[in-house]
Structures are given as structure tokens and as C-alpha cells.
Amino acid sequence: MPDRTLITETYGSVLLAPEVPCLIVQWHTFANRQQFRSFMDRSLELYIQESRHTRPLGLLGDTRLVGAVTPDDQHWLRTDWNPRAYAAGIRHMSFVAPESIFGQISVQSYTNNTEAANAYAINIAHYNTLSEAKQWLHQALQEPAVD
Template identity: 45%
Template sequence: MSEIALETESYGAIYLDSEVPCIIIRWFGFANSEQLHYLMNATLDYYIAECRHRPGPLGWIADSRGLGAIKPNDQQWLHTDWNPRTYAAGVRYIAIVEAESVFGKISAQQYVTNVMQSTEYTFYTRAVPTLEEAKEWLKEVLATAPNPN
């Protein structure tokens, strides 16, 4: 496995896969607001740091298999605060590994709906059933993608 663990918490972890290349946020279960904000912001910080010394674009995988519910106020924070900062940092391609729980599925679907309705930022997203498919899709799109950084 080409993933390098960057940070691990009880509710989720952050990895770097240089072969794709991409940053991966993996959820292990429900994260409260403070935990969700922390791990999302930490993943963005790792993304920014990695982009500083990478010549090409870097993808993003949200491994949502273990994702729990995301509360409406956190969805709003993602939509109005985190997503614009993430776009400004250069994130363009996000692969989402589909959640196993119904609450995780609803949360991921709401996130994608918010992304599609935004006029402030444009992410190219793809929901896939496996991590391997997420990596393959990112490899394909990143091979011809311009570097936004």
C-alpha cells in the first residue's frame, strides 16, 4: 500500500498517497462538530504543505465508508467556510468513497448537492464504491489536469 499516515485520531485519519497523487481523509465513524472541523482543517493544511513541493496537481479522496451523520450546521460550515478555502488552496478533484451507513450516505449526498449548487467554487467530484476506484479516477483526471497552484 502506498499510503503514508500523516495523522490518526479515533474518529478519522489523514493519509498521503504519492502514487496517485492525493491526500486522503478517512472517517472511522461519527465525528462531533469540533472533531469534524479539526480533521477537515488539518487535512487541508497537509494538502497545502504537500502542494508547496509538488510539481503537478494533487487530488483529494474522502473515504466516507465509515462516515456518520454530519449535522446541518456542519454542512453549512463546509459549504460556506471550508469549501471556499479549499478551492482557494487549489483543490479541484474530489473522489468520494461511498459511505456504508445510511447517515453517512445522506451526509455525503448533501455535501455533493451543496458543491453542485455553489457559484463560488467548482469541484469535480465522483462518488465510487471502493477506494481503488477513487484512486484510479484521480490518476486518470490528474494525468491531464492543469496545476491550479
């Protein structure tokens, strides 16, 4: 079953992969602060909508083409977006590894911040291909939920 596009912007897309099932947040290029936060918020709203009739549901970051994420935006993810994502039911996230060093630093910073959090627990895994990231997420979603 092919992935279905839900949002398309110049800097990214959000897709639904029903076979996993998950939403894929796919970055195409750098997004400025307003674009980045708006896109992440819109992605979370779509997750909430889809999770009303698809449970469990995962989130996959296709970050192959992601750019740098500023320290301010990393802080916002850690203290604002992640707690809302956890409250919405996100427990598992997989990432497709970034190609650029700036993207790699950004995704590793996000992972470190998320793993160090005490207020929520989101299981994160990194893979080199989209199919590997989907496969892991599919398996992780089959595990019993632990809150």
C-alpha cells in the same frame, strides 16, 4: 507504493497516496462538531503543505465509515471550508461510498451543495472501492486545469 499515514485520531486518519497523488481523508466513526471541523482544517493544512511540492494533488474522502454530518457542519463546509479548499488548489475530489444511510445522506448533501456553488468549481466523483476512487482521481488530475 503504500499509503503513508500523516494523522491518526480515533475518528479518522489522513494519509498520503503518492501514486495518485492525493491526500486521503479517512473516517473511522462519527466525529462531533469540534472534532469534525478541526480534522477538516488540519487536512486542508496538510494539503496546502504537500501541494507546495506535489502538483497536481487531489483529495479523496474515504467515507465508508463516516457518520452523520449536521446541517450546520454542511453549511460550514459549503461556505467556509470549500472556498478555502478551492483557493488552496483543490479541483478534484473522489469519495468511497459510505456504508450507512446517514453517511450516504451526508456525502450526497455535500456533493449537492458543492455542485450548486457559484464561487468555486470542484469536480466530485463517487466510487464503491478505494482503488476505483484512486484510479479516477489519478486520471482527473492528468486533465488540464480549468479555472
